[in-house]
Amino acid sequence: MTTKREPEAALSVLPKSDGSARYSYAGYTVTASVNGPIEAQRRDEHAYEAHVDVIVRPAAGVGGTRERHLETILQASLIQLILVKNFPRSLIQIVLQVEASPENDYVNTKLMQASLNSAVIPALLQTAVLALLSAAIPMRATATSAIVAVMTQDGASRLVAHPSPREIEAAQSVHVLAFTSQDGLLLAESEGDFTVKEWDDVYDTAKKICCKSGATKGEGIEMVLDEQEDSGPDMRQFLRSALETKVAADLHWK
Amino acid sequence: MPREAEPSLNERQFVLKALEENLRLDGRTFDKYRALALTFGDEYGVADVTLGRTRVLAKTSAEVTVPYADRPLDGIFTITTELSPMASPAFEINRPTETEILLSRLLEKTVRRSGAMDTESLCLVAGQKCWSVRVDVHVLSHDGNLTDAACFAVVAALRHFRKPDTSMEGGVLTVYTPAEREPVPLSWLHSPFCITWCFFGDEGQMALLDATWSEEQVRVGSCTISLNRHGEICQIAKLGGTPVEAVALLQCTNVALTKAKEFSTYLDKKLAEDAKRRDKDGLMAELSAENDR
Numbered sequence: 001m002t003t004k005r006e007p008e009a010a011l012s013v014l015p016k017s018d019g020s021a022r023y024s025y026a027g028y029t030v031t032a033s034v035n036g037p038i039e040a041q042r043r044d045e046h047a048y049e050a051h052v053d054v055i056v057r058p059a060a061g062v063g064g065t066r067e068r069h070l071e072t073i074l075q076a077s078l079i080q081l082i083l084v085k086n087f088p089r090s091l092i093q094i095v096l097q098v099e100a101s102p103e104n105d106y107v108n109t110k111l112m113q114a115s116l117n118s119a120v121i122p123a124l125l126q127t128a129v130l131a132l133l134s135a136a137i138p139m140r141a142t143a144t145s146a147i148v149a150v151m152t153q154d155g156a157s158r159l160v161a162h163p164s165p166r167e168i169e170a171a172q173s174v175h176v177l178a179f180t181s182q183d184g185l186l187l188a189e190s191e192g193d194f195t196v197k198e199w200d201d202v203y204d205t206a207k208k209i210c211c212k213s214g215a216t217k218g219e220g221i222e223m224v225l226d227e228q229e230d231s232g233p234d235m236r237q238f239l240r241s242a243l244e245t246k247v248a249a250d251l252h253w254k
Numbered sequence: 255m256p257r258e259a260e261p262s263l264n265e266r267q268f269v270l271k272a273l274e275e276n277l278r279l280d281g282r283t284f285d286k287y288r289a290l291a292l293t294f295g296d297e298y299g300v301a302d303v304t305l306g307r308t309r310v311l312a313k314t315s316a317e318v319t320v321p322y323a324d325r326p327l328d329g330i331f332t333i334t335t336e337l338s339p340m341a342s343p344a345f346e347i348n349r350p351t352e353t354e355i356l357l358s359r360l361l362e363k364t365v366r367r368s369g370a371m372d373t374e375s376l377c378l379v380a381g382q383k384c385w386s387v388r389v390d391v392h393v394l395s396h397d398g399n400l401t402d403a404a405c406f407a408v409v410a411a412l413r414h415f416r417k418p419d420t421s422m423e424g425g426v427l428t429v430y431t432p433a434e435r436e437p438v439p440l441s442w443l444h445s446p447f448c449i450t451w452c453f454f455g456d457e458g459q460m461a462l463l464d465a466t467w468s469e470e471q472v473r474v475g476s477c478t479i480s481l482n483r484h485g486e487i488c489q490i491a492k493l494g495g496t497p498v499e500a501v502a503l504l505q506c507t508n509v510a511l512t513k514a515k516e517f518s519t520y521l522d523k524k525l526a527e528d529a530k531r532r533d534k535d536g537l538m539a540e541l542s543a544e545n546d547r
Binding site for chain 2: 014015016017029031033035038039055057059060061062093095097099100103105106107108
């Protein structure tokens with residue numbers, strides 16, 4: 001049901017927090033706020049590094065096991081990006097508020113679902129990175145993320161980038177991958193049945209989506225041509241242009 | 255979590271002295287609201303309300319559950335307000351602050367207890383099945399006057415919301431998905447709005463509408479009046495603070511009525527605009543498909 005439109009991002013949307021971002025893509029809309037470095041609570045205080053606190057809040061209902069699981073996944077990834085050693089004994093607080101998720105018109109949604117919703121991870125991670133950039137938190141690298149589903153049709157498997165809820169339901173396996181701006185693999189979450197060969201294909205596809213801009217710049221048109229069928233926008237270029245727009249607007253007075 | 259910074263003596267004096275000279279920091283008159291903006295989401299029942307720099311998001315959802323044993327003919331209607339650290343790092347998760355409790359109680363009194371929604375219409379099978387409608391209020395940014403913004407968002411979200419259509423045939427309940435049947439609106443009786451007055455000065459002689467966060471921190475008392483556009487008052491809450499003259503309160507209620515009327519007109523206008531927008535791309539196409547058959 002979702003329309004495959006371009007991702008949208010707005011930075012510093014909340015006036016009171018140190019940094020914030022609103023990101024929407026593939027039916028998901030997430031707003032994130034980042035406060036930090038701020039005073040940590042006694043129990044969270046670490047002598048050598050900053051504590052990164054990730055809070056995921058669903059649009060409807062109170063957060064449960066699923067949100068806690070998402071928080072741990074995101075926290076583990078974001079710790080790798082943020083230079084936590086720079087801020088001992090402090091706290092960097094990231095609040096992610098899901099505003100909208102894609103609707104599936106063919107089922108009535110249940111409010112409480114215990115299963116992992118991996119489709120939301122790319123949106124959450126992307127928003128968190130944008131908000132961290134907006135809050136000017138020192139980071140080792142930025143990150144881009146993609147979700148790829150492996151669909152089986154008449155014995156042949158097919159890869160679908162940024163699948164809709166219906167495609168995810170029908171998919172053999174779903175994979176979420178994130179890459180840093182140095183092309184390193186940051187996150188790999190998989191669900192369902194798949195072979196190593198399939199995972200390798202997924203890895204290549206996701207890498208193409210996440211790390212495209214570096215490759216296309218030098219080599220020109222033929223790269224673009226053979227990627228035509230490959231749906232999904234260039235995430236790294238998107239991240240860069242979102243920030244460029246913001247910086248240009250901020251420095252307008254100069 | 256860090257505590258919210260209290261205004262310094264200088265800031266406090268600045269705001270108060272300005273008020274004594276009939277001036278507000280943002281140049282508004284005493285009985286003027288900040289710019290109010292309402293946007294609806296792509297889904298039904300999502301309302302995003304911006305009041306100056308205060309921003310509140312309300313989301314309505316519904317599911318079928320078992321009614322409470324002592325009220326078998328009523329559906330379930332809940333409003334959840336949880337202030338996340340997004341509004342201010344001083345708010346902690348799973349530890350409600352006073353602000354949060356007061357806000358949720360006020361919304362409860364205004365919207366739920368005033369009978370704004372007919373809960374009996376949410377009943378599907380007496381004592382066995384009913385709709386449970388819940389509104390989640392998310393405060394994205396807090397710059398004063400949370401109550402009015404949150405109340406407006408809740409009312410807007412509920413009026414915008416559509417629940418899945420149902421039918422009963424031979425004791426079998428069918429809940430239709432949005433693809434099968436167009437969802438139906440809730441049975442709504444009246445739209446109450448909160449109007450909050452803040453009092454300043456030694457005897458609370460100055461009354462301000464829609465105080466910002468810096469003004470709220472130096473006020474001596476506040477009074478929230480909930481009423482609909484017909485002037486029917488749902489509740490008046492004046493929780494402690496400096497006593498205020500009864501005549502002044504009457505004056506406040508009169509102004510509140512005009513503000514409630516303005517809110518109501520604005521909400522009606524926005525709902526009509528949204529209905530028109532939806533009609534254009536989705537509904538009309540569906541209707542024409544029906545005619546073809």
